[in-house]
Amino acid sequence: MYDLTSIMILRSFKMIKMNKKTYYSSIKKLNSGVIYHDEFRLVFEQIKEAYNMKQEIGIPTHIICTGESGTGKSTLKRQIEKEFPPYLIKDRKIIPILVVDTPAIPTIKSLSEAVLIELNDPLFKSGSAMEKTQRILLYLKQFNVNLIIFDELQHFINQGKEKGLSKASDWLKMIIDHSNASIVLMGLTRSEYLLTINEQLHRRFSSRIALPPFSINNMKSIKIFSTVLSVIEKNIDFPYSFTVKKSSNISAFYYATNGIISYIIKLYEGAIEYAFKNKLETIDRLCFEYAFTYKIWNLGVNEFNPFHPKFNNQRLDRPNMPFYKVR
Template sequence: MLARAIQEILRTSPVGSQSVISVVSPKHLTARALPDACLSSIGMSTGGFKNHVAATEAFIKAANKRKTELIIFDECQHMLERGSSTTVRAAADFFKLFDGKLEASIVLAGLPSLNQLFQENEQLADRVRRPFQFYPYDWQGPDYTHFRAALATALQYLANNGWRTFDLKDAEFAKRMYIACAGRFGLIVKLFREVEVCSTNGEALYPEFAKAYEAAVIGRLIDFNPFDRRITVQTEHMALVYTKVMSEAGVKV
């Protein structure tokens, strides 16, 4: 849903504008860390401003000048991992500086622990929309059907570009891909891109996906390569990786 909104913004953007700005939230939260991260994201120097207020005002002017429509702050849970209640409140106050001045919408993205940011500052909570939570595809039920559809779309892309690859309805490959990515579409894309890089024969079959997995994925969720045909995969493996990735995110299953 968010990806489609970004694509539409970019499609209709005037030439010379910067419709979408992506800011990676700083791991060490200080009064200057957030505005400096904003300035760096658009290539501006951070050294010419005497304090965080001046730096924030400069970023607002620059974003408005670029006709920015959307600013995405990613990995926002970093604001809470090492910060005290004082620095967390300072982060909330930073976002309140945008109110009435910034002409763009803001998305704060991160793990579920990000909700604490709004719990620490009731004024900020009153200004935002209710959080929307994105989960990995489940390993069973309707969610898994949607996962299969997303995977089929990726396979169709390869087929349309002349690759020899799996049938769109290959259930065995779907299970192995689910174990490899734990239901996260971003990792499907990552693996397919790696296959395009490492394949030399125009094929995207088990040997190519096994090689891509070894190169691109740190297999912390499962202790084998899911694309190794010598290993028989089980439904229990699918449930295991889903449970582990949800636990890492701090979400109860």
């Protein structure tokens, strides 16, 4: 876990020869660390508060949390689970938080079975839809579940069949009402469409939070982005000659990742890999140029590579580019 309030004490750089040990150590740190930047911390604390409102005074709070793919929703979900892990009281199991991945084709049957699986019901396929739902409500009370996270919410709208969608969303509304637990609906940005076609869900989820990509639109956003990159650099066991300490390099990192944390990790992984395979003494600009082409966009060469001298500071979000989004 990396906290932005303490990044200045992480480590000082030394000329360390990249070997297999430092290579794998750096890759592991990249993929296991969690950076509590401002937006992440805000969302994390709001979901914690939804849990605490139910736990402490019995009032459930419902939140919809959205964000583009790769912005940290899965990491957020894992950190919330770690914050409130299951435990035993005598011979009774308590599950403070239940996380359910919405099935690819959400129906009452598939949704109820997904919930029962997470509740460790060995007979999750048995019974009618009503019987499964009754078992779910019984388990939620028995295990004292205070908060339920339904992830991959976009699956509700991916099928384009509003009749089936309406039935599934009505079932979800019933679980929300009868479980008396705080509920977090989590998914891609387009997931909010579900609330526009179900007025009753819309009223229940007036609290909406987002995990947006980083940006470089103003001095505050630049500072947040550069600090996140600095945290990553300072937790890799290898020195840099091309670093965000030089402010002119920040835009290259932004255009290469579109401010999305999963692409940032891929970029650093690729740069470390190139330095290791080529026995370099530092991670330099060419390492990141290689990483962008081989880890993010295979057509990203020359003027289409943010780390190439000919790059002209353009967003790579047009058709056939890596960050193009179909509207």
